[in-house]
Amino acid sequence: MPTGGRGPHRSVGGARPVRVLRPGRAPGRPGRGGRGAGPPKVVALGGGRGLSASLTALRRITGDDLTAVVTVADDGGSSGRLRDELGVLPPGDLRKALAALCGDDEWGRTWARLVQHRFTSHGDLHDHAVGNLLIVALWEQLGDHVAALDLVGRLLRARGRVLPMAGVPLELCAEVRGHDPARPEDTTLVCGQATVALTPGEVQRVRLVPPDPPAVPEAVAAIREADWVILGPGSWFTSVIPHLLVPELLSALTETRARRVLCLNLAPQPGETDGFSPQRHVEVLVQHAPKLTFDVVLADTAATRDHQAGLEEAAERIGAVVQRAPVAARDTTPRHDPELLAAAYDRIFRMHGRIGPWR
Secondary structure: OOEOOOOOOOOOOOOOOOOOOOOOOOOOOOEOOEOOOOOOOEEEEEOHHHHHHHHHHHOOOOOOOEEEEEOOOOOOHHHHHHHHHHOOOOOHHHHHHHHHOOOOOHHHHHHHHHHHOEOOOOOOOOOOEHHHHHHHHHHHHHOEHHHHHHHHHHHHOOOOEEEEOEOOOOEEEEEEEOOOOOOOOOEEEEEOHHHHHOOOOEEEEEEEEOOOOOEOHHHHHHHHHOOEEEEOOOOHHHHHHHHHHOHHHHHHHHHOOOEEEEEOOOOOOOOOOOOOOHHHHHHHHHHHOOOOOOOEEEEEOOOOHHHHHHHHHHHHHOOOEEEEEOOEOOOOOOOEOHHHHHHHHHHHHHHOOOOOOOO
């Protein structure tokens, strides 16, 4: 079984075009070494498509000091099958994060497509993603989660680093009210990330098994050394909140000198957060980590138009201001547009940077 191991090394206006960084070039804003020394160090936490959207945006405005910390509780699909058969961490969300960090050149586009490619067959390979098999093979070869992911990142020329949030596979369990329609007021314990994501009823709380999993040391260090930490968007109970249930990660998030951004989803997720308002997303996060504060809550302008007062109040309780910006895709699907999200992050970094130079 691989180990953690060591690897290398109040409202915002309309969005504006974002300059895509080229290797070796950084935006002209204060860096960690002082004025003009480069972009800030950014850590993004989450999983699945939400984290991928955030990373695709962030790699446009940061240098290579971008780290993704990824949930490892998935138990469905290709990841679940590999987890069950080989006892490994579920690789799927890690694969998606690596693909999101691929560049926009031919090399990056080719490798992003390849690692995301799924086999279609009538045999055992059906629906397995190439990237999942590559990651698991390297885990077995190297015996080291982090070194293997770093090696895949170098192969893909990823614009950043991908780390698992914990060194062991996790099981997610949820307390769900009304899971049984015949007993709408009763609370039932539902286990398994794939099951929780589609559960009928209202999720009240989630927990991890084991309850105090070991965080990957490199993930803890990245959070403590960051200039900005971004949590969300993503499946709220199955991709975002689980990070707050790993004790070492929560301590790092609470104690870091970094500024913290909470990026909200564009719409409630069927099954998981049906009927949730933007402020309700903030409230359930507070229930799981009452001492954690944020500096900024980023929300889509249109998605929060009818919830401004409630969201402002919820944000104030966690020490944050609300920044609204148009970040949704223009095709009306509930997904973030990478360019618009990049513009919103860039504006936040510039408007809410620390007084004085970056470390």
